[in-house]
Amino acid sequence: MTVIEGIHAEHGATFEELGDRRVVADYGRPERTHGAVRRVVGVTEHVFGVLVVEGEDRVDFVDNAVSNRVSAADGEGCYALLLDPSGQTRTDMYVFNAAEGERLLVFLPPAEVEAVAEDWAGKTFIQDVAIREATDDFGVFGVYGPQATEKVASVLTNASTPDAPLSFVRGTMGDVGVTVVRDDGLTGEEGYLVVCGADAAEETFDTLENRGQAAAPFGYRTWRTLTLEAGTPLFESELRDRLPNDLGVRNALDFEKGCYVGQEVVSRVENRGNPNQRLVGLALGGGAEGVPESDAAVFADDAAVGEVTRAAAGPSRDQVLALALVETDAADRDAVAVRVDGEEVDAAVETLPFVDGSDRSARLPTYPST
DSSP states (O other), X not given: OOTTHHHHHHTTOXXXXXXXXXXXXXXXXXXXXXXXXXXXXXXXXXXOEEEEEESTTHHHHXXXXXXXXXXXXXXXXXXXXXXOTTSOEEEEEEEEEETTTTEEEEEEOGGGHHHHHHXXXXXXXXXXXXXXXXXXXXXXXXXXSTTHHHXXXXXXXXXXXXXXXXXXXXXXXXXXXXXXXXXXXXXXXXXXXXXXXXXXXXXXXXXXXHSSSOOEEOOHHHHHHHHHHTTXXXXXXXXXXXXXXXXXXXXXXXXXXXXXXXXXXXXXXXXXXSOSEEEEEEEEXXXXXXXXXXXXXXXXXXXXXXXXXXXXXXXXXXXXXXXXXXXXXXXXXXXXXXXXXXXXXXXXXXXXXXXXXXXXXXXXXXXXXX
C-alpha cells in the first residue's frame, strides 16, 4: 500500500494495484488535475521498491551489474537498467549515492525489489557488500509542473533546489528532514522527488500540497497521461523484456562499459547502430473516440509493422495518443493505421514529445540518426 493511504482516502482517492502495491489511481476528474500540472504544479505519491547497498565495494558492485555508470560522489544519481543474458530489460532503476557517500539507495519498481535483492545478495562473493530491502522506510513524493521549482523552494529550508538532473540536496520542510532530487523531466515539466522517512510522510505530503504555493494532488492515471504526452517510456508498458536500444533510452546506457549477468558480460551495443524497431508517437485521427489496447496492431500498407505499447486520451491535445514500437522502416512514415475495437483507424506518426512543456524527458527516444 501507499505510505499514507488513509490521507489519500480522506481526499476521495480511488486506488489500483501497481505490481504488488496499492497506489492512488486518481482523486476524481484526472484530466482536470492533468491540466493543473501542465499549467501550474501538482504533487503525487510515488511507490518505489528501495534497496540499501552498503560496504566498501558497493559502488563497484552495482556499477558492474547495471547498464550505466554509478557515481562515486555523494549527492549524485543515475538512471540505469538491469539486463537479462539476452540484453533485454529485466528492470529499470535509479541509483543514488547517499548518506554522505556511505551507501547507495536504489529505487526500482516495487514488484522487482525482492528478486533483485536476492539475485544481488547471491553474487557478492568476496566483495564487501551488504544489501537490504528498505521499501517501508521511506515516503517518496513527486512535484511536477512549470512552477515546481517555485513550489519546492517555497517550503524547503537549509538548502537550495538542485539544478542538475538526478542530483540531490538535503534540507528541511517544516520540522521534517527531506532529500530533494531534481527529476529527469519524465512528465515534460520541471520536477522533483522529495524523499522522507515513512513516519514523516503525512507531514511532508501536507506541506507539499498546502503550504507555500499550493499543489494539486494527482494519481497514477494522470502520471501515465503526463508521461505519455512527454514521450517517456515506462517500465511496465514499454521497457520490460525489450532491448533498450529499440526503445531509444540512451540516457540509461554507458556504451563504454559492459554489465554482468552472473559471471558473463552482457554487451549492450549489439544493435546500437541499427535497432530493429523504434518507439514512435501516434496521434489517432478521424474523430477516433476509442483507445487502442496496449498490444493493438499497427499496420502500414495492410501489413502489420508493430504494436501499441500504451495509449490514452491526451488531455493537452484533446486527442487519442499512443506510443508504438514499430519496425524501423515504418518509423519514418507519415501515417499508419491502428486497430481499435476491431477496426483500423488512421494515425499520424509524430515526432515526440507530443507536448512541449517546461522540461524535456531524459528518456525521450533517441536514435543514432536523430
